[in-house]
Amino acid sequence: MTAKVITVASGKGGVGKTTTVANIAVALAARGQKVTCIDGDIGLRNLDVVLGLENRIVYDLVDVIEGRCRLRQAMIRDKRLSELYLIPAAQTRDKTAVSPSDMVRLCDELRTEVDWIIIDSPAGIERGFKNAVAAADRVLVMTNPEVSAVRDADRVIGLLEADGKGPASLIINRLNPTMVKRGDMLSVEDVLDLLAIDLIGIVPEDENVIVASNKGQPLALDDKSKAGQAFQHIARRLLGEKVPFQDFNTPNVFQRLLGRK
Amino acid sequence: MMSFLFGRKKSANSAKERLQLVLIHDRTDLTPAELEALKDDLIATISRHIDIDPMAVRINMAQEGREQRLVADIPLKSATRKRTR
Numbered sequence: 001m002t003a004k005v006i007t008v009a010s011g012k013g014g015v016g017k018t019t020t021v022a023n024i025a026v027a028l029a030a031r032g033q034k035v036t037c038i039d040g041d042i043g044l045r046n047l048d049v050v051l052g053l054e055n056r057i058v059y060d061l062v063d064v065i066e067g068r069c070r071l072r073q074a075m076i077r078d079k080r081l082s083e084l085y086l087i088p089a090a091q092t093r094d095k096t097a098v099s100p101s102d103m104v105r106l107c108d109e110l111r112t113e114v115d116w117i118i119i120d121s122p123a124g125i126e127r128g129f130k131n132a133v134a135a136a137d138r139v140l141v142m143t144n145p146e147v148s149a150v151r152d153a154d155r156v157i158g159l160l161e162a163d164g165k166g167p168a169s170l171i172i173n174r175l176n177p178t179m180v181k182r183g184d185m186l187s188v189e190d191v192l193d194l195l196a197i198d199l200i201g202i203v204p205e206d207e208n209v210i211v212a213s214n215k216g217q218p219l220a221l222d223d224k225s226k227a228g229q230a231f232q233h234i235a236r237r238l239l240g241e242k243v244p245f246q247d248f249n250t251p252n253v254f255q256r257l258l259g260r261k
Numbered sequence: 262m263m264s265f266l267f268g269r270k271k272s273a274n275s276a277k278e279r280l281q282l283v284l285i286h287d288r289t290d291l292t293p294a295e296l297e298a299l300k301d302d303l304i305a306t307i308s309r310h311i312d313i314d315p316m317a318v319r320i321n322m323a324q325e326g327r328e329q330r331l332v333a334d335i336p337l338k339s340a341t342r343k344r345t346r
Contacts, residue, residue, distance in 0.1 A: 147276050147283075154284050161327070183271030190277045194284060196326045 011152030013123030027235035052216020100134030
């Protein structure tokens, strides 16, 4: 096996990176892929709780890098999906405990064991971000349809281009179609005009995301949730399938009856 | 159109317009003041060689995908009249 290394980054914090990493990993594993996700947010680990694996941690990323355990020992196997693993971040250390070359070495070792390595980048554009993208074959940049998130995403896209890591693909998270229709939220087209990169996913705002993280059960397994479906679509696009983007601009039945958009 | 009727600009439009300007300056690492200074320098330099009307000069940052370019439209004052006389 030769894994593809995918990093999810955003610049701004709180746009949904961790949720997205968890859900893409789950969706890929549910399609029979062998997946390891790595929490790159050292000191502020969260991917473990979103995946519901927080009670199973023995070793972490820094333990592997500093040689206290073997790679295999730090890979926590998911309860539901036997082909899904997590390498958690260290909670009591900081970003300087890992270097970009450490990440490249670790991913190279892991590449032969799995199909996909999904890395959750911390917010910011400093060391933690550089570590997270060092080994990436492809970077997914996340944003929300909101000024500060779009601006930060543009910075990250620019840095990746300058670093030869581009072209990045864009995920627009927390789109609220009602607000877009009202003219109170940037539309998918607006964000694409501004950032001018390829789109790989549109995730609508969905309360189920919080419910799922409360329970530690990623919602990509739930076919009824809109966000869950959107994450599944991203996973399928990563696998090379051509999945049409959902049109969230379509007027609802009421507006259609009134005969206007 | 709708926003015109209701006298309120849609906030998404302001967001887009503001971001367009902010991103130009972020990407070029040029503040609006520095861009103005650059324009003044350009006009001064060109004026030393040919006759132009500084008020008619248009220098703007244009965006093509993720590429920024400085586009200058500098109408020249006709010199032919001088020569024929």
